[in-house]
Amino acid sequence: MGDHDRETAPTPLPPAFRFPSLTTTVPKEFVHRAAVAEVMLTDWRRRDDTHFDVTAQWPRGHSFFGPIGRHHDPLLAAETIRQIGSLLAHAEFGVPFGHHFLMWDLEFAVEPRAIEVGETPAALEIDVTCTEVKRRGRALAGLRYAAVIRRDGQVAVTGSASYDCTSPAVYRRLRAGRGEETRPPLPLTAPVSPQSVGRTSPMDVVLSPTGEERRWQLRADRRHHVLFDHPVDHIPGMVLIEAARQAAVAVTGASGMLPLAITSAFTRYAEFDAPCLIEAAPLPGQGTGGTAVLVTGRQDGEPVFTSTVTASRPV
Template sequence: MSGGPLPVRGTLGFEQLVPAALAHRRGLAEVYVADTAVVGSAEYLAAVQVPRAHSLWFDRLVAYHDPFSAVEAVRQALLVVGQRHLGVPADAPASLQRMTFAVEDLSAFRDSEREPFEGIVRLRPGAASTERGYYREVSFDATLTVRGALAVTVRGSGITFPRDAYDEFRELQQDTRAALAPTATPAVRRLPPELVGRRDPRNVVLARTTAQELVLVVDRSHPSFFDHQYDHVPGPLLLEAFRQAAVLSATAAGLLDSPVAAVLDLAAQFTDFAELDVPIICTTAAVGDAELDEITVEVALHQYGKRIALAHVELAHYPATRERQENTGS
């Protein structure tokens, strides 16, 4: 894309954002959906744009937009389309259970350093099933195109609750878990940002305990992960933990030359809500072939002594990173 701004792409506009409440966000800078449209009987489009100077997504060490910002844009598109076009109540809580994310063209994320990262989400919701009126299980299939090129594919499923049912369920769950909470929380030391490919310490979501366990940092003052208050650890924070743990593990195993790496593929399962005030332990197992750039890390999150989430993360060097290292002989 070159020249001046193009405010309209076909029938979709990029001139203003949707109301923040539709994207379940509080801060206007945290809203990425500009417009939506219906395509046929079972497809929807959303125009999305990520701010260039975003405190989380611009915190990177390579001239590529963060592929995880595309995942967040798709997540918001699902919420907006659900309310605008599918009759999902505005206050209906949603819980992601399974998700796969694949970068189809890494070059689509190159940063021109002149324009924001924007594109078109094409969303195909699956059929919804209802369990005794208590929740609705829904699936989705989404793609993001950037300048006409297919950039990512995101697929997944989750459940939406009626607000009253969700509040009742979570109150009972938290009351049951209260007796299981540890009496003392171990002291932690947040990892240096350079170990996980970040510059800003605020965006580091992992720490070591005095026993050298890897644990999640749940910083409720973070302006993006906690744009508003939650009664559990939000999904985007868990995804970032998967990414940072995978990078840390692959670098330590010698599979990555540096923690400046791209996530090419991620498959995750979430089996329970992660509570805010109880330590979440992170374990990893890295496998792969550094010469072939085949690097996969299994990351598991544990709370109350049981696994609550599992992901397989495929990593790769950014082309510019590898070229720069080869040219400098490092």
């Protein structure tokens, strides 16, 4: 038999590559986002029944939460804290997809030096403590949690939030009569000047003029790809927090204002079918060069939310 007829052993395949550390986002469904680009969280780990380690990344630029001066927009912190709550509910506390969340409050405070935009996206490590876990039988009924966000080992943000969650059947009863088929949404109103509220594009403005000083109508443009990332039947809490930020900018006249802290409480759903009036009033000075503004939202004569915005110009 000639050499050309000999069987030769196959060449061994190289060993599989080893990747010690790879980063991706958590599933977008866990944080109630339709766009992967809007997911801030990258991983999580349970330490015990009430303590969790979460990681996140803030982009150097964002289509809506863009840098303010040399700082990341602090409202990225609010969105990060919001996403933590839904992540833990689904991934660790067994809340099925399709259940609904009612946010009662959300607050955060930032350390300006720790949120400066660097040469790469900000990699964040988050210590989460669940302080109140409410159950209805075995099902999670509500959660309060606190978050300490660190960057390069330094505390960049502290914050907390609480919410209740309900089954689809309970939610339908709560929302009876508020669908578009029975109460159509208001026509979209005109924005105030973008520059007056710290924005450059009219599409990013969530306030409309009323002709009264320090009073606006909430503007909810459901075509906005970030604030309305997916269809909803009420105005999201992050839209209300953005309205508070824009009202504080309008009152102070500081378009480059850097929010240092925002404390928000939500008392009822903000609806699309009735005007939501936003009012802002400066509070006494903080003694540190900062400015505080109390922002309230009312609809049908009832309070919807309050926010206290403490801010400074970029430093």
